[in-house]
Structures are given as C-alpha cells and as structure tokens.
Amino acid sequence: xxKTKPAFSIKNGDEISLSDSALTELxxxxxxRGLPFKFCAKGTSMHPFIxxxxxxxxxxLIDKTPGIGNVVAFTHPKNNKLMVHRIYGKTPKxxxxxxxxxxxxxxxxPDDYILGYVTGIxxxxxxxxxxxxxxxxxxxxxxxxxRLYRLFLPTWRLIQFIKNxxxxx
Amino acid sequence: xxxxxxxxxAYIPSDDVVAREIEGELIIVPLAAGIxxxxxxxxxxxxxxxxxxxxxxxxxxxxxxxxxxxEDFEAPADEIEKxxxxxxxxxxxxxxxxxxxxx
Numbered sequence: 633x634x635k636t637k638p639a640f641s642i643k644n645g646d647e648i649s650l651s652d653s654a655l656t657e658l659x660x661x662x663x664x665r666g667l668p669f670k671f672c673a674k675g676t677s678m679h680p681f682i683x684x685x686x687x688x689x690x691x692x693l694i695d696k697t698p699g700i701g702n703v704v705a706f707t708h709p710k711n712n713k714l715m716v717h718r719i720y721g722k723t724p725k726x727x728x729x730x731x732x733x734x735x736x737x738x739x740x741x742p743d744d745y746i747l748g749y750v751t752g753i754x755x756x757x758x759x760x761x762x763x764x765x766x767x768x769x770x771x772x773x774x775x776x777x778x779r780l781y782r783l784f785l786p787t788w789r790l791i792q793f794i795k796n797x798x799x800x801x
Numbered sequence: 802x803x804x805x806x807x808x809x810x811a812y813i814p815s816d817d818v819v820a821r822e823i824e825g826e827l828i829i830v831p832l833a834a835g836i837x838x839x840x841x842x843x844x845x846x847x848x849x850x851x852x853x854x855x856x857x858x859x860x861x862x863x864x865x866x867x868x869x870x871x872e873d874f875e876a877p878a879d880e881i882e883k884x885x886x887x888x889x890x891x892x893x894x895x896x897x898x899x900x901x902x903x904x
Contacts, residue, residue, distance in 0.1 A: 654823040662837035671839035
C-alpha cells in the first residue's frame with residue numbers, strides 16, 4: 633500500500649489504449665457474464681467483411697455451438713493472441729479457422745479457445761450485415777478453397793454495382 | 802442531479818459494471834444496455850483509486866472506509882474524507898456505485 637494521500641484518477645475510454653491481453657481479459661470477463669462486448673477491430677485479415685476500425689460485437693456462446701461460416705473471437709493456442717477469424721471446417725480436435733483475407737490457416741483451434749462469435753459489425757456508425765448472414769457458408773467455402781478473392785468478391789462487387797445502377801435510376 | 806454522500810452508508814460497485822485489474826490498473830467497463838462497449842465510456846483507476854474501490858467492495862460504511870484508508874496511507878482522516886467523497890460522487894454520477902443503506 634503506498635504511503636501517499638489517496639488521490640485518484642479516472643480516465644475515459646478515449647484516453648485508454650488497451651494491450652491485446654488486456655482486451656482479451658475484458659472480453660472474457662464480459663462474455664462470462666453472458667453479455668456481448670463491442671470493440672474496435674484491428675488489422676486487415678478479415679477484409680473486406682471486417683475492416684480495421686469497424687466496431688464489432690462479440691456475443692457469448694450461450695446455448696450456441698459455432699458452426700461453419702461463423703466469425704469467432706478466439707485466443708490462438710500457440711501465442712495466446714486474440715483473433716477474430718472465420719470457421720471454415722470442423723474436426724474432432726477443434727475448428728479450422730482462417731482470416732478471409734489471408735492464405736494461411738490458423739490451424740485447428742480447440743473448442744475451449746473460442747471465446748464468442750461476431751453478431752454485429754458497424755462501419756461509420758452504420759450496421760453492416762455482409763458476411764454474417766447466410767452468405768457466410770459461401771464465404772467459408774471459398775475461403776477453404778482459397779478462392780474468395782478470385783470468385784466470390786468479383787461476383788459480389790458485380791451484384792453491388794448492378795444494385796447501385798438500379799438505385800440511381 | 803445533486804448527489805449526497807452519506808458517511809453512514811456503504812457504497813458498493815453496481816452490478817452494471819465489470820471491473821478487472823489488468824496490468825496494474827483497475828479497468829471498469831459500464832454495461833450500458835446490457836452490453837460492454839469499448840467505444841463508449843470506460844474508466845481506469847490508478848493504484849489509490851483501486852484501493853478505495855477495494856474497500857468499498859467490502860460493504861463497510863464510508864466512515865469506516867475512510868478510517869481504514871487513513872491508517873493505510875498514514876494521512877489525516879479529514880483529507881482522506883474529502884478525496885473519498887469526491888471519488889464516490891464521481892462514480893455515483895456515472896452509475897458505477899450504488900448506495901446500500903446501513904442500519
């Protein structure tokens with residue numbers, strides 16, 4: 633116990649920069665209470681479905697077994713790093729998980745390492761649903777085959793382009 | 802909203818917060834609308850703030866918390882009282898503490 637006058641300080645969220653392990657601990661404690669947790673995503677490994685700066689909501693796995701196509705938050709058994717990637721397969725030893733935008737798989741992640749699953753994405757204060765709906769099965773399929781960028785995304789962009797033309801008219 | 806802090810009451814952490822000591826700091830996340838939101842407000846308490854928080858958790862009357870802190874910090878009780886009341890007011894305003902009336 634310090635022998636000084638107990639002045640206290642309270643810092644607001646925008647003054648706080650949490651380390652990866654601190655974020656993991658908070659995520660774990662809130663999910664343990666059965667509540668979802670929202671935080672800012674970093675990196676490009678899930679581009680374009682989740683981009684750096686997007687705010688993602690991770691929900692607890694209460695009565696839910698994550699399945700193929702779900703985007704899950706987990707700690708990697710090798711380095712304890714918090715990751716948010718997509719399930720593309722299941723084996724008796726665990727889940728096969730991989731970032732949509734990277735070629736290398738995260739390997740097989742045992743069930744115990746899965747913390748929660750992504751139920752919401754916000755970009756520029758707008759809710760984004762692409763990648764979390766039924767299309768997730770297709771994305772997982774293309775991700776597994778390593779063909780997400782070659783096949784799925786050009787097709788998706790074409791659909792968006794046509795939708796925009798219809799909207800402008 | 803005016804907040805009156807009563808020395809004969811206990812002030813305990815609200816159920817609507819998750820507090821966790823991480824890397825030497827106590828981080829408190831308010832669970833607004835049943836969700837922990839890092840993009841909203843979250844708070845950290847320094848070592849002394851954490852000491853006050855830990856004593857509040859024991860559900861002691863505020864008067865006893867101040868006495869205990871005065872002993873631990875070897876500081877005059879009136880100085881400690883001012884700081885602790887300020888601390889409790891701040892956290893009550895933010896809904897991070899709740900008052901428990903004592904008999």
